[in-house]
Amino acid sequence: MSPGSYDTPMEVWNQDAVTAARQLIGYRFYVKLGDGSLVGGVITETEAYTADDAASHTFHGETARNSVMFSGAGKLYVYFTYGMHWCANIVTGPDRSGQAVLLRALRPDSGITYMRANRKGRPDAELVDGPAKLCQALRITGDDNGAEINEGRFVLRTPLGRPPTVKATTRIGIRHDQQRLWRFIAISCD
């Protein structure tokens, strides 16, 4: 695949979560600040969650918390966990199928100063190397649950360089369906 031939962000999130999670590695995710500047970087780690997957919030059907995952692709699903952490997902297609891609890590390329301020005292290598750290660095909270990507303050863009090599492994922190290799990690990435 040559530069310029990437699927658009909308084409990516309209697919099922597993396909989208793999493809999103190398895409770029940002929050737009009030002054128009971007904070974020290259997506280097994702996980897929589907409705027939016991590890997913949607496995037991629609509830108040997970309703955004059933409300159409291209939105942000943000949930609160362990009494203190936020985690962010991109809802994928098919619409209303209860699927999403957890954003687990970025390689920062914009707004480092903002991320350092939100992750005070942490070395640069630990600014956005986990799902809750990512939300902390970009100040994503429950207020952002349901936000439409590329229509408001959240920006998803195609890769700049060559597509990365991607490795699939077991997902982190789950008890059920550990045999599914639905965690995707960038090995080499431009």
Place this chain on the structure above:
DNA sequence: ATGGGGATCGTCT
């Protein structure tokens, strides 16, 4: 370098 446990509260049974 690696591993165990505490923090902390919304969500669902």
Place this chain on the structure above:
DNA sequence: GACGATCCCCATC
């Protein structure tokens, strides 16, 4: 009432 799609600190090697 139990447990989590986690992180951080501290102990130990």
